[in-house]
Amino acid sequence: MIQDNAASVIGGAMIKMGKHRESSYSGLAAPAALGALRDAGITKDEVGAVFCGHAFGGMLTGQRIVKELGIGDVPVTNVDNACSGGATAVHLAVRAIEDGHCDIALVIGVDKLTQFGGGTLPLVQEDxxxxxxxxxxxxxxxxxxxxxxxxxxxxxxxxxxxxxxxxxxxxxxxxxxxxxxxxxxxxxxxxxxxxxxxxQCCPTGDGAAAVVLMSERERKRRGAQGMRAAxxxxxxxxxxxxxxxxxxxxxxxxxxxxxxxxxxxxxxxxxxxxxxxxxxxxxxxxxxxxxxxxxxxxxxxxxxxxxxxxxxxxxxxxxxxxxxxxxxxxxxxxxxxxxxxxxxxxxxxxxxxxxxxxxxxxxxxxxxxxxxxxxxxxxxxxxx
Amino acid sequence: MTDQESVLQPVPDTAADDRPVVTENGGLRGGRCQSCGAGSFPRAYICPSCNSTEIHDAELPGEGSLYTWTTVHISPTFATPYTLGYIDLSDGLRLLAQVLAPQEQLRCDLPVRLATSDQSPTGWGFVPVEGATA
Incomplete structure (x- = not known):
């Protein structure tokens, strides 16, 4: 028996990964966010919370992205956990749904490494x-x-x-x-x-991806299909x-x-x-x-x-x-x-x-x- | 907690320090917790083992073994190539440092010792112990 507050991914999208020097953070991520909403069959007004994972986007990256879609008035949380930032944002969305804070969450992961002009990932000099x-x-x-x-x-x-x-x-x-x-x-x-x-090393590049998560009660009501976060x-x-x-x-x-x-x-x-x-x-x-x-x-x-x-x-x-x-x-x-x-x-x-x-x-x-x-x-x- | 003595201050962990990393005895200048005895390099200000803040400067052993190493060909920090390794000191502490020897002379678990060197971008590093084999 699946609990009513269990979380499932019911929509997702990403842009083609590569070197997108002519795109800003919102230019990279807004198409993925919109794609995820459409894939989930929901409108922007149904999003109850946004979690945005990034490492190098600067202040308010999530808000800069979702304002392009007209999403506001809901909690937007920006998450840095280095390479795990996007997945950490997914984790927070799962928890938010399981804890009953919202029924529908939008998760965005984005970064633009071409801003550094190539080479290895910039690390923190204090270390x-x-x-x-x-x-x-x-x-x-x-x-x-x-x-x-x-x-x-x-x-x-x-x-x-x-x-x-x-x-x-x-x-x-x-x-x-x-x-x-x-x-x-x-x-x-x-x-x-x-x-x-x-x-043997992953190439540097730019990219964005987004997913929509939904509570089990909401998913059943809509008859939406996807995958449950077990x-x-x-x-x-x-x-x-x-x-x-x-x-x-x-x-x-x-x-x-x-x-x-x-x-x-x-x-x-x-x-x-x-x-x-x-x-x-x-x-x-x-x-x-x-x-x-x-x-x-x-x-x-x-x-x-x-x-x-x-x-x-x-x-x-x-x-x-x-x-x-x-x-x-x-x-x-x-x-x-x-x-x-x-x-x-x-x-x-x-x-x-x-x-x-x-x-x-x-x-x-x-x-x-x-x-x-x-x-x-x-x-x-x-x-x- | 408003007494002058109880107002918390930050630790000066990035204060300029011109003292050499290698001591006169060939040891490594680090820290040792006065409560639990844990060594640290660079010198810790709060002991991760027992959370004591009584940590004094201490000379750590300058000998150890080379756990692993790599020659780096791309770096924003120093001119390349240079060789880095993880060294397990004889008292159990592990640190990352420059390794100052041709690759052909290096093997995992090779005994190494601390040395000062103009050839190192940090001014110090580890060299193979003479005649040693892993």
Missing amino acids: PEVQNGIVMPAVYAMRARRFLHERDATVEDLAAVSVKARRHGAANPYAQFQSEVTVEQVLDSRPIADPLTLM ASVLHSGQFEAGFRDMLRPEISYHSARDAYEAAGFGPEDLDVVELHDAFTIAELVYYEALGLCEPGESVGLLRDGRTAYGGDVVVNPSGGLLSKGHPVGASGVAQVVEALWHLTDRAGARQVENAQRALTHVTGGGIAGLDHGACTIHLFERTA
Whole structure:
């Protein structure tokens, strides 16, 4: 029996990810927000609350976007949780509905990275590791180095993550890259932070995505279909001054454990996973953190094709961040839109057949002493 | 809480500090909690373990092992390439620092020691212990 206050995603939209230098934050996000309202079959006046995730939009980004649609007089909350900001906004919308604050919430995720002119993600200069020269690719490169040291894995295994992502992305018209690559091309691309090469790093870019969430009572009244949020979990990282196993990021393990417990189903029940593949190594580490395989088995899982079409579960059917790019605040919401399309049989050429359950996972940030600053995991189930 | 002594003040954690990171003994200048003994680098002002604010300057060990490393080819902070690593100090503390050696000489778990160097963009870093193998 589904509770009256359970939250479901009943509409979603995103813009094509890419380099949109001629668009403002509202220029990026207003089309996605309007698309989500239309997809949900609701009007602007029915929105009871707005949550906007972004990292680099500046003050009142959410209000700047929704005023373009004529939405006002409702609470608009702006959320920063680095790469997890958009998913955190989804989490807050789920909580707002479950707690009875509103029946319909609009969630927007947006960021414009071309404003920085390229290069690595700008980090906060107050952090001691930033002062010592850390950049996000270096964090993952060091994770990759340790992975190659401890596991029976090669740089070709890392590259295979990009090959799969780009193969999936080739079928996604919303992806920034819609072309396949080979292991050789990936390894021959220029070095970024050894052992990671350019094609093992998500491209910079701009993007926006939006979803509409609705209470079960309202959804039933309207007969709307979509996917129920069976779990919505947000964790922050735990500071550790000493040894930390970089192959076992505690924040994703703990978030996944809590999400499966809340949903009442497990990794073996999933059809679609959209996980945070900002860099190739991340996907291999997260297979294990999300319980898609036992610790130590991730390379075999990928090699055997068990995370591609025809396998146990399709991981990143969208092509992931490696194909779409990673407009920080947008990514977590775009993952949810991708899940919605699969669970409502609207994913086109990349449709995962008869998809019933999906997981979305996105971490946020690099700060000294933490695996990551934030981690958000959602589990979704097709509405009956 | 309106007595002059009880008015909270911020900690001066970004105040200019020209003292070298490497001590005369080759140790690392950090902090140690006077309540629970936890080390910190950079020196903490509030102990994350016990929340004591009695933290004194302390010399931390200058030896440890290289948990992992990478050579960075793109950075807004320093001229590239440069090599970074996570070093697990012999007293259990982990820190990120420059690693000052050619990649061919580096391996995970390699014993390393603290050194001052003009070759480092921060003026200090870690070098392999002579004759050491991981």
